[in-house]
Amino acid sequence: MKIKQNINVAVDIALFGYKDNNLHILLVKQGFGQFKNQWVLPGGFLKDNEGLLDGAKRELLEETGVNISSLEQLYTFGDNINRDPRARVISVAYLATANPSKMKLKADTDSIDVAWFEYIKIPKLPFDHNQIIKTAHTRLKAKLNYQPIGFELLSAKFPFSDLENLYMTILQRKIDRRNFRKKILGFNFLEETGEIKKHGSGRPALLYKFNRRKYMESLKEGINFEIKFA
Template sequence: MSFTYQYARPALTVDCVIFGFDAGEHELRVLLIQRALPPFEGKWALPGGFVKVGENTDVAARRELEEETGLKQVYLEQFKTFSEPKRDPREHVVSVAYFALVPFLSHPPKADTDAKDAAWFSVEDVPSLAFDHKVILDTALQRLRLKMQHEPVGFELLPPQFTLTQLQQVYEAVLGQTLDKRNFRKKILSMDLLIDTGEVQQDVAHRAAALWKFDARRYEKLKKGGFHFAL
């Protein structure tokens, strides 16, 4: 059943900020796509697109991620709505923004149906972006920095098994500051949220470090009892 509204309404889109941690360079990166269509054809942008009739924004965000980058089943969280009337030159478009956290090496850049190209960029050195996507990226980074200090989402940027050094490097890259090694390890281990796998790194030139896993089940159990993650 169709319906005609008395007043014009803005269009609705979703935009996704995809973060990954490059362990080789010790830096946080963002996955961008090169637009294949106008406006801003050929410019780099965040993956995203219009919400279809009959789908909610969560479904739309995951669909756009897969259509433009090939990403599936990743950590995805809504963080803000951007609604400036002139943010899109075509018409008044409201965008619901999400950030995603992925293990960097597990997700090589892949341009899919709606993009010319896809590539990882350092968050400190992104090219000029289409629309207001630089504002969205900066806002997402601020939200991620705050969230990582109060929830263990940093583990989403790591492979299932990791060293304590890699974990510290993730936090330093996101927070943009150097952390004291002894204090960081003492604090993270005191939370009793890590499982020692009994394994060590393989094929490394230096002394092989122990590999750990995040105990998500224990965290959820502790959280129900009032536990608060804090770094």
């Protein structure tokens, strides 16, 4: 079958990380071409013999050194035929979450730098990458309502306040500490470790960890978690 089409297919990845009490997103600095030295989302062109998801994983690994097993397809951007000024390109965007402290970044193929950017301080990016990031954030917020989120973003052991903070950061609003704690603990996918964490001042915090098995169950079944409380 001969098809005369001149459209290119790219994949882009919006990888969220949580560190320093703030939501971050991973960007790479382009190493070549018209947008050389500009920060963009990791991503690139799909290979002819490669599945979309595989392409996304490959690009992420090549450009950032980050190996993520679970990427979720976010949206395919291709309504604006000039979204890439160099050629007609549609981009299948993927969403993922990870814990930045666990990984070392490594620029490589096509990229000359990699870094975590604070979500609220993302600069203006080429293409429609700001829009992709916004869409990814909207999806992430929506996911909080029906899926437990945290396992991938936090360290193995963490004070409860980290989880509180993570939720407030993603949702970008205050939530009631007592009600939040009640609800989360009610899901039973958290366990106390018995350890405590001291920090400069204030009462030391008990450290919690995810019970992986129960967490995965909840992931599958979904949770009903609309945090409406102020």
